[in-house]
Amino acid sequence: MNVRGTSMRSKRTRQWGGVLVVGVVLFVLAAFVPENRVLLLNAFLAYGALVVGLDLLVGDLRMMPAGHAAFFGAGGYATVLLYQKAGLPLPVAGALAVLIVAALAALIGLPAVGRSSGFSFAIITFAFGELLIQLIANVPGFFGGSSGLTIDWGVGSDMPFDFSVYRYFSLWLVGVLVVVMLVVVAVRNSHLGLRMKAVRADENGTRGLGFNPTTYKAIAFVLASMLAGLVGVFWAPMNGFISPDTLGVNQSILLLGMLIIGGVGRITGALVGVVLLVTLPAMFDVDPVLRTVLVGLLLAIVALLQPAGIVGGLAKLWTRLRRPKTPPPADGPVDAALEPAGAGR
Amino acid sequence: MDALVTTLLLGIMQGGLYTLVGLGVTLTFGVTHILNFAHGEFITIGAYAFVLFAGALGAGLALPLALVVAGGVSAVLYVVGFRRTIGNHLQGLAFSLGLLLFAEAFFVRTFTATPRSGPRIEGTVSLIGQEQMPVGRLVVIGVTIVVVVVTALAMRRTWIGLALRACGDDQFAASTVGLPAKRVGLYAFVVAGALAAVAGVCIALVVPITPATGLSFLLKGFVVAIIGGLGSIEGTFVAAMMLGLLEALGTRYVEAGLTNAYGFILMIVILLVAPAGLFNRRQVRAG
Amino acid sequence: MTQAQNGAVVSSPAVPVDPEPLLDVDDVSCVLGGVRALSEVTMHIAPGELVGIIGPNGAGKTTLFNVVTGFVPATTGEVRWNGVPLRGGKAHRVARSGLVRTFQNVGGFAGLTVGENLELATRGRDPEAIDRVETMLHLADMRARPVEDCSLATRKLVGIAMALVRTPRLLLLDEPLAGLDDTDRDRVTSLIEQVHDSGVTVCMVEHDIGRTLRLADRMVVLDAGRLVAAGTPAELARDDVLARNYLSS
Ligand SMILES: Nc1ncnc2c1ncn2[C@@H]1O[C@H](COP(=O)(O)OP(=O)(O)OP(=O)(O)O)[C@@H](O)[C@H]1O
Ligand SMILES: [Mg+2]
Numbered sequence: 001m002n003v004r005g006t007s008m009r010s011k012r013t014r015q016w017g018g019v020l021v022v023g024v025v026l027f028v029l030a031a032f033v034p035e036n037r038v039l040l041l042n043a044f045l046a047y048g049a050l051v052v053g054l055d056l057l058v059g060d061l062r063m064m065p066a067g068h069a070a071f072f073g074a075g076g077y078a079t080v081l082l083y084q085k086a087g088l089p090l091p092v093a094g095a096l097a098v099l100i101v102a103a104l105a106a107l108i109g110l111p112a113v114g115r116s117s118g119f120s121f122a123i124i125t126f127a128f129g130e131l132l133i134q135l136i137a138n139v140p141g142f143f144g145g146s147s148g149l150t151i152d153w154g155v156g157s158d159m160p161f162d163f164s165v166y167r168y169f170s171l172w173l174v175g176v177l178v179v180v181m182l183v184v185v186a187v188r189n190s191h192l193g194l195r196m197k198a199v200r201a202d203e204n205g206t207r208g209l210g211f212n213p214t215t216y217k218a219i220a221f222v223l224a225s226m227l228a229g230l231v232g233v234f235w236a237p238m239n240g241f242i243s244p245d246t247l248g249v250n251q252s253i254l255l256l257g258m259l260i261i262g263g264v265g266r267i268t269g270a271l272v273g274v275v276l277l278v279t280l281p282a283m284f285d286v287d288p289v290l291r292t293v294l295v296g297l298l299l300a301i302v303a304l305l306q307p308a309g310i311v312g313g314l315a316k317l318w319t320r321l322r323r324p325k326t327p328p329p330a331d332g333p334v335d336a337a338l339e340p341a342g343a344g345r
Numbered sequence: 346m347d348a349l350v351t352t353l354l355l356g357i358m359q360g361g362l363y364t365l366v367g368l369g370v371t372l373t374f375g376v377t378h379i380l381n382f383a384h385g386e387f388i389t390i391g392a393y394a395f396v397l398f399a400g401a402l403g404a405g406l407a408l409p410l411a412l413v414v415a416g417g418v419s420a421v422l423y424v425v426g427f428r429r430t431i432g433n434h435l436q437g438l439a440f441s442l443g444l445l446l447f448a449e450a451f452f453v454r455t456f457t458a459t460p461r462s463g464p465r466i467e468g469t470v471s472l473i474g475q476e477q478m479p480v481g482r483l484v485v486i487g488v489t490i491v492v493v494v495v496t497a498l499a500m501r502r503t504w505i506g507l508a509l510r511a512c513g514d515d516q517f518a519a520s521t522v523g524l525p526a527k528r529v530g531l532y533a534f535v536v537a538g539a540l541a542a543v544a545g546v547c548i549a550l551v552v553p554i555t556p557a558t559g560l561s562f563l564l565k566g567f568v569v570a571i572i573g574g575l576g577s578i579e580g581t582f583v584a585a586m587m588l589g590l591l592e593a594l595g596t597r598y599v600e601a602g603l604t605n606a607y608g609f610i611l612m613i614v615i616l617l618v619a620p621a622g623l624f625n626r627r628q629v630r631a632g
Numbered sequence: 633m634t635q636a637q638n639g640a641v642v643s644s645p646a647v648p649v650d651p652e653p654l655l656d657v658d659d660v661s662c663v664l665g666g667v668r669a670l671s672e673v674t675m676h677i678a679p680g681e682l683v684g685i686i687g688p689n690g691a692g693k694t695t696l697f698n699v700v701t702g703f704v705p706a707t708t709g710e711v712r713w714n715g716v717p718l719r720g721g722k723a724h725r726v727a728r729s730g731l732v733r734t735f736q737n738v739g740g741f742a743g744l745t746v747g748e749n750l751e752l753a754t755r756g757r758d759p760e761a762i763d764r765v766e767t768m769l770h771l772a773d774m775r776a777r778p779v780e781d782c783s784l785a786t787r788k789l790v791g792i793a794m795a796l797v798r799t800p801r802l803l804l805l806d807e808p809l810a811g812l813d814d815t816d817r818d819r820v821t822s823l824i825e826q827v828h829d830s831g832v833t834v835c836m837v838e839h840d841i842g843r844t845l846r847l848a849d850r851m852v853v854l855d856a857g858r859l860v861a862a863g864t865p866a867e868l869a870r871d872d873v874l875a876r877n878y879l880s881s
Contacts, residue, residue, distance in 0.1 A: 194751065195752065
């Protein structure tokens with residue numbers, strides 16, 4: 001059946017190929033990058049995976065969770081606690097942690113996700129992050145309190161090829177990022193992705209076709225949260241330390257900021273955002289508070305002037321330069337994700 | 346019994362502060378459909394402006410100045426930013442999130458994270474039994490009650506109040522009688538900024554402030570605005586009082602560490618029972 | 633006999649004698665934000681009929697569709713689909729049970745191609761239906777085109793096609809001709825006729841009274857939320873008051 005046409009198919013091939021290429025490049029980078037840059041790479045990988053996963057909500061469904069980092073933190077905390085306090089082997093702890101995050105997301109998401117305006121959703125996810133911080137701060141005996149938990153390396157000291165522990169985790173984090181990208185590409189090219197696109201365009205219209213928009217929003221929310229939790233599973237033992245700061249609303253907004261500044265609806269946008277706001281500031285040793293000031297300012301400006309983000313804006317420019325007369329490509333990514341929804345059906 | 350009176354008074358004080366914050370959220374949302382995550386920063390601005398001006402010029406002058414500064418910043422942000430995002434809620438949300446991130450980090454850089462104390466009203470009042478209540482808290486209760494009553498009356502009686510209510514009710518109809526939502530939105534932002542500044546001043550009167558003060562109150566403001574049914578003034582007031590009293594009673598008699606969890610749980614329960622909030626009259630348009 | 637609101641008497645049973653109507657709307661009222669969009673509307677649609685609903689703007693035609701398809705709950709009264717009451721029916725469930733509607737606005741989801749829209753409508757399960765409907769509506773060479781780049785007429789067709797690929801038992805069309813020029817109106821009109829002839833029960837809301845009168849087996853006139861009259865086109869035309877108020881376009 002050739003319902004989608006050939007341009008669609010070649011685009012799909014390009015997307016899968018892109019993920020493959022990025023994966024190989026990062027893998028090589030992880031193996032050979034100089035020792036003093038390994039942490040920088042790890043930060044890129046973890047933030048990249050978080051932001052690409054977050055795009056499933058923002059780009060594909062126009063849902064704006066103000067507490068995405070909470071699920072990342074929950075994944076990390078759950079892994080550490082299960083490993084350290086319950087004595088489970090690390091892989092089991094990690095797998096359980098992802099399931100716990102899924103359950104939390106379902107619990108939090110269900111009352112919030114169905115409301116079409118998205119405000120309750122933003123607020124409830126926001127409140128959830130703050131609530132987790134409260135919980136951790138108030139049960140210091142178990143959660144380590146506001147000063148955080150220090151973590152034993154979850155892996156032995158004998159690394160293959162004499163890798164440092166950080167580099168060992170780089171390889172795992174490359175795997176995580178690739179998994180997240182594969183999930184996102186797979187969703188976008190599936191019938192589920194088609195339904196999500198339709199929900200984004202017009203919720204009532206999808207109801208009329210027999211789809212319940214709430215179902216698809218819930219699926220996307222739980223999925224994106226699980227991906228965030230997965231990043232936490234690998235980040236916490238790599239970092240050796242986890243504190244409530246990692247799951248606060250500032251982190252969450254930072255993630256949204258990277259995504260929106262880079263450009264929603266496409267993996268390149270998300271990754272460019274991470275490079276701009278995490279990698280470059282770290283390379284040039286920008287003070288973290290100053291960086292937050294800049295990110296905030298940049299986010300406000302980009303949201304106002306170019307809702308499609310930097311990559312989205314460049315893509316628009318490129319199509320305009322290349323094909324001055326024809327309308328933008330049919331299956332083009334969602335560079336209009338922040339533009340108003342098909343009004344008033 | 347003695348403790349109960351103190352606890353109730355504390356609950357009313359918190360409820361009053363939440364009302365001030367929630368009213369701002371609900372007003373701006375009602376008129377412009379913008380959910381302003383930077384709203385809490387107006388509290389912080391009001392609080393710091395009050396503390397700084399009080400140090401230099403005395404508390405009497407500092408109060409109006411704090412209101413003017415916060416209201417002015419709110420107006421400027423509306424004119425250069427929020428106004429353009431009307432009709433596109435994700436854009437407005439993203440813009441306000443950027444402002445929030447910027448403002449908080451900016452305050453930390455400028456004022457440091459160390460808590461600051463403002464002017465204090467000395468003395469305590471004896472309640473029944475052994476319980477003592479600082480005068481400052483009673484003053485805060487008085488101020489919030491007066492401001493809330495004045496705001497409620499102004500919404501009923503004055504022209505601006507009428508405009509705000511008309512636009513909150515039906516933007517299209519309001520625009521046909523010469524009340525474009527974009528202009529009325531400016532009034533909403535100024536009023537919201539000033540109300541938040543009052544809350545900030547009150548907070549600075551009773552507890553030390555930090556750059557994060559605004560954000561913690563914003564969460565409560567959101568909760569009460571949502572529980573009350575976004576856009577409803579009565580709803581916000583009722584929800585704020587419920588939340589304030591619930592927190593005070595819960596902290597005193599159940600578990601102090603969970604103060605902030607009560608509001609969240611209240612919100613979830615109410616949203617499950619009454620998805621549109623307590624006082625929402627709006628209907629969803631289908632077809 | 634229907635005692636119409638403005639005094640006109642229509643001499644045919646508004647309630648068809650057919651033993652088992654497909655859809656019963658029974659004394660339905662619907663209050664939307666203070667507006668009484670429907671008051672005490674009773675009507676039935678029997679299998680195989682083509683019912684036309686007309687009435688001025690704001691008469692409550694779209695609201696009637698919204699109530700029938702579960703988008704908006706009836707304030708009082710009852711809707712029965714296949715004899716089963718739609719009490720608190722969720723729109724997406726109703727839609728899956730063969731009661732298919734189009735929307736008054738243009739058809740298809742922006743951001744999706746024509747083909748993707750159809751694939752969506754079949755839930756990805758019925759490629760043959762897509763081929764069949766594409767041929768019938770001459771949409772085959774459009775499948776790769778994004779709907780927002782299509783003409784209004786094509787988008788309307790896409791909307792109808794999305795309804796047809798789902799093999800409806802009752803097809804509700806909300807103003808399928810609005811915004812089209814005469815040629816396209818004739819095309820869509822004959823398409824509706826063709827669909828009806830193939831055995832689908834159709835109910836359409838239209839402002840194009842001439843074409844609706846020619847198409848419909850039975851007409852329903854709504855005004856200000858009330859059912860003013862019902863009957864065959866010929867019967868309505870015979871009533872001077874009705875004809876003057878509602879049938880002259
Ligand atoms: N969600 C709503 N809230 C308040 N009033 C509404 C709502 N939806 C419709 N109405 C009102 O109900 C009445 C009937 O509207 P409806 O859309 O059903 O009319 P219609 O017959 O389809 O008109 P048109 O021919 O213009 O499409 C109108 O007065 C309309 O303003
Ligand atoms: Mg209509």
